[in-house]
Amino acid sequence: MDLTCFLQAKKLLKCLWYRVEGEFCYCSNNFHYATVGDSGLPQPAMWKLILLGHIFSYISPLLVFQMLHLKLGRVGCLLTRRAMVALTDSGARLSTHGHHEVSDQLDMSQPMYWDRLDTPLPDRPWKDVLDATDKSLKQKEKGPWSALSKEEKIACKCLFRYFINCLWSYITSFSILVYRLKFNHTYPEMKRPSQEWKTVIGGMFIFFGITGLVVIWQSFYVYPPQPPTFGEDWQAKQVQRMLDMRINPIEGFSAKWDYEKKQWK
């Protein structure tokens, strides 16, 4: 096997490892064992999309906007898709109905980027067009990674500034910058909890209520009169006949009736 292919495979596996684990360890250029993490959360069920999509967005605007603020980046929910067409102009989104042309529609014939828990490596990296800093970062990526990480650390004696320094170093550290070139979100960012459950539960209860009203109206205006077999007299005569016929005399109905004393056991 060619040495360059091997090295590229190593880099790819390293990217996969970081992508899945969501951690950024400062490592040398040695080989790291890549595994696929757990598949994570499933996509929202179709019934939720149907339930939410058209009616509830007009009923509970507060919940919807609260949820939208947290979910503008995602394309997993029908509500955000519809709202994003109206509100945002960035990121990847699916085309809606086609007869009104949105300006930057997603070209499905090109390799796509996605943030998915179950498919870790998308067809293209996050940053396609690299500016100067990104290009220099890519050049540095080819060398050992630990060397540059050490350069960014600033020695400091004060404890508070040390923690801030650590945080800042993490955000601007080499590994995560390299990660952000290739990927948009980390796994913890993808798995972040949303407020969508409130919309779902709220929509459920609203439809339960509407259904209850419909049922009540039905019982007054739709149902035919009750048959005579529902009356008290008829029911009593029916029970007596069942006991006379000795229905289930061993373990069932007539077994509970005392035939000598003529009463229930």
Added chain:
Amino acid sequence: MSYSKMSLAKPVMRGLLGKRLRFHLPIAFALSLMAAAAFKFGVTEPRKRAYADFYKNYDATKEFNNMREAGIFESVRPTGK
């Protein structure tokens, strides 16, 4: 946060199914046997006893006459009529 060279440990690659079976199969067998025993001693034995007790002192003719008097048959009317 240390900047020294750190590596993650190699994850377990082999024997995953065997490990899972060694853990889950005894539990599965035990629970199944317990369920079967519970059904046998909770349902079938009482039922067999109930049938045996019912038929121990069962007089079919007497029961038939009681039912005839109650008037449920169409082939034989009560003795009065």
